Amino acid sequence: MGSGLNLGRIWGIPISIHASWFLIFFLLTWSLSSSYFPLEYPQLPLMTNIILGVLTSLLLFASVLAHELGHAFIALRNSIPVIRITLFIFGGVAQLRKEPSSSGAEFRIALAGPLVSFSLAIFFGGLWLLSESVPTITASSRYLMRINFMLAGLNMIPGFPLDGGRVLRALVWWLSGDYSKANRVAVISGQLVAFGFIGLGVYAIFNGQYLNGIWLAFIGWFLQNAAASTSAQMNMQNLLSGVKVSQVMSQECPIVSNLMPISQLIDERVLMGGQRCFFVSENGELSGLLTLREISKIPQARWRFTTAEQAMVQIEYLAKVTPDIDLLTALQTMDDADVAQLPVLEDNVLVGILTREQILHYLRNRSELRV
Numbered sequence: 001m002g003s004g005l006n007l008g009r010i011w012g013i014p015i016s017i018h019a020s021w022f023l024i025f026f027l028l029t030w031s032l033s034s035s036y037f038p039l040e041y042p043q044l045p046l047m048t049n050i051i052l053g054v055l056t057s058l059l060l061f062a063s064v065l066a067h068e069l070g071h072a073f074i075a076l077r078n079s080i081p082v083i084r085i086t087l088f089i090f091g092g093v094a095q096l097r098k099e100p101s102s103s104g105a106e107f108r109i110a111l112a113g114p115l116v117s118f119s120l121a122i123f124f125g126g127l128w129l130l131s132e133s134v135p136t137i138t139a140s141s142r143y144l145m146r147i148n149f150m151l152a153g154l155n156m157i158p159g160f161p162l163d164g165g166r167v168l169r170a171l172v173w174w175l176s177g178d179y180s181k182a183n184r185v186a187v188i189s190g191q192l193v194a195f196g197f198i199g200l201g202v203y204a205i206f207n208g209q210y211l212n213g214i215w216l217a218f219i220g221w222f223l224q225n226a227a228a229s230t231s232a233q234m235n236m237q238n239l240l241s242g243v244k245v246s247q248v249m250s251q252e253c254p255i256v257s258n259l260m261p262i263s264q265l266i267d268e269r270v271l272m273g274g275q276r277c278f279f280v281s282e283n284g285e286l287s288g289l290l291t292l293r294e295i296s297k298i299p300q301a302r303w304r305f306t307t308a309e310q311a312m313v314q315i316e317y318l319a320k321v322t323p324d325i326d327l328l329t330a331l332q333t334m335d336d337a338d339v340a341q342l343p344v345l346e347d348n349v350l351v352g353i354l355t356r357e358q359i360l361h362y363l364r365n366r367s368e369l370r371v
Helices: 019-040 046-077 105-129 135-155 163-176 180-204 210-240 262-271 292-296 298-306 327-337 354-367
Strands: 006-009 013-017 081-086 091-096 255-256 275-282 285-291 340-348 349-355
Touching: 019 046, 019 081, 046 091, 046 105, 046 135, 081 163, 105 135, 105 163, 135 292, 163 180, 180 210, 210 327, 210 354, 262 275, 262 292, 275 349, 285 292, 285 340, 292 327, 327 340, 327 354, 349 354
Parallel strands: 013 081, 255 275
Antiparallel strands: 006 013, 081 091, 275 285, 340 349
């Protein structure tokens, strides 16, 4: 989905808006100001309806953000880093660095969002009751009360990746003690819910409710894709479980001198040899790693005058692994560092290199051999 437009940070978590958010913001604002408010509160003038539409839409997305911050807060309390929170066409998503380590943590994190939405619904409901004599406040608060109740209820449907599906996974995990089984149950429930949404959407279309039908089918399609993606991830974890870095890494490490010009490296090693990353050595000792990412940052006119040492990432700043760690852990290290390769060191001596291509090749071979 991408990171989108960055809005800043809360608790150190980047907050961003996906491009699809602007579409739904415009449609929601237009619907509120042209249909909902004029029908519910005909005494309000047009300009007031437009202003209320904009403010209510902003408050709705603030509610969605609060929902995701609820997940993020409990995740942080359970020592799970949060990569980012993104608002998009279906609401929002808090992307966690790793899965919860226990069923209790999973349950608390999943339930936190709906509880925040439910609390907001009560707050806006109280505001609506206290401001009945002020139509401008009543109009917005009543709508936000309904939507937050719907947001809490919809998310508690037991279909992964909805919060209810995660609660279901936590309960099955707790009862069975088997995370893999809980994941399978959650994925199956998610696919059933997804096909249910698609079915409702098709039914609505045949009954003349075209917009609602398309929207329901679109939500079902999104949920089905998310559930299928989770299933694929679970299969990958099963295939990589128990596999060590030493079983997949390459021991052939392309090493270049720290004084080699970038232009020579490009001509002899990249264009002719097809290599994409290089370890940089100074007097026989590893000093850094140079990849096409670093080279691409240097203007081509300066390649002749730039050495590998000047362009490389120094060894102390590199993410590294040892041969005896799990491949899943190494893959997580790659994701955390946003790199496609890792040097493999044993007692501070370079013994190999691990790349994403090698991991994919290993997965492909196991899948084809069905082992």
